[in-house]
Amino acid sequence: MFNNRFRLRCGYIALLMLAGCQSQPQQPVAPVGPTPVIREPVQPETPWVAPAQVETPIQVNTTTPDPFNVEEGLSVDSALSSDELYEKARQLMEGTPSDENKQAAVVLLNQAAELGNAEAMRVLGLLKLKEGPDQRALAIALLEGSAANSIKAMRQLGILYGNLSQPHLDNPQKALSYLQKASDLGDGESSFYLGRLLARAGRNDEGKRLIALASEQGFVKGGGISKKADEQRSADLMRSYALQRQAMKGDPESMYQFAQLLLAGKAQGSLAGYDQSAQFEAYYWLKRAALMGDIPSATKLTEMSEVEAQMALHKMTYQKLDKALTGTKS
Incomplete structure (x- = not known):
């Protein structure tokens, strides 16, 4: 039986419903520009443990x-x-x-x-x-x-610390930190609220950039998805980030799995500046894994002739991708 001191309040129901903070599923869209812009892979402030x-x-x-x-x-x-x-x-x-x-x-x-x-x-x-x-x-x-381990919790803490929701936890520095981390992992709603906080602090240009990024990441203010779908999205993002980290460490299975998520639009990559940024990055990881002897990756590469043609059009090579994504030469 429960301790007599424990009494569950009616407010718990409302909070559990609040816990399903809704947002639009992310649809990462790489920005298009005449000059490729390459950004380094996201490095969180502290290592993430699956x-x-x-x-x-x-x-x-x-x-x-x-x-x-x-x-x-x-x-x-x-x-x-x-x-x-x-x-x-x-x-x-x-x-x-x-x-x-x-x-x-x-x-x-x-x-x-x-x-x-x-x-x-x-x-x-x-x-x-x-x-x-x-x-x-x-x-x-x-x-x-x-x-x-939860993007949803990062976002919620950022909102509470930033006094964007009750109760106000009043810690702007932590608010920016949590929202930035979630934004870097591809969470459009976090990018939106980070933009609002920056604009509130007088950093209007940065605020506008983040709000525009939120749209690119698939967030639409006022839109909504089910609680279960939001939780699945958060889990997918964290899984893709974990796979990216393992791929960077040289694990061919993670390279293959991360490439699959990139091709499906379920992962936030590190390459930007092309219409086909995600496809190019997926090709890189599949090629790298195939060179290490991974058979599924080698098989998948045979289906990517169109991506190879687009890479040739942009004068993009595996060696250039390797340098851009890892900072080293093949």
């Missing part, structure tokens, strides 16, 4: 601090993965949940957070933030923990 993938049943660590002081008593299947626990919590909170379902959802969120689920940590952080100033430190710790 969330642990649960391959086997995990027993919940009962010594992990419980932000909601939830005691044992409600049955939870500890063999579930963190994603499965979070999904069950989300389903319990749909519609107009009963008090019992609300309480069960919080237990599941705690379990998922203990296993490292970034979205569960984000939602729990928002719930604690709603409880008032005395819970703010714990709420921020949960949100910042989530932001280590």
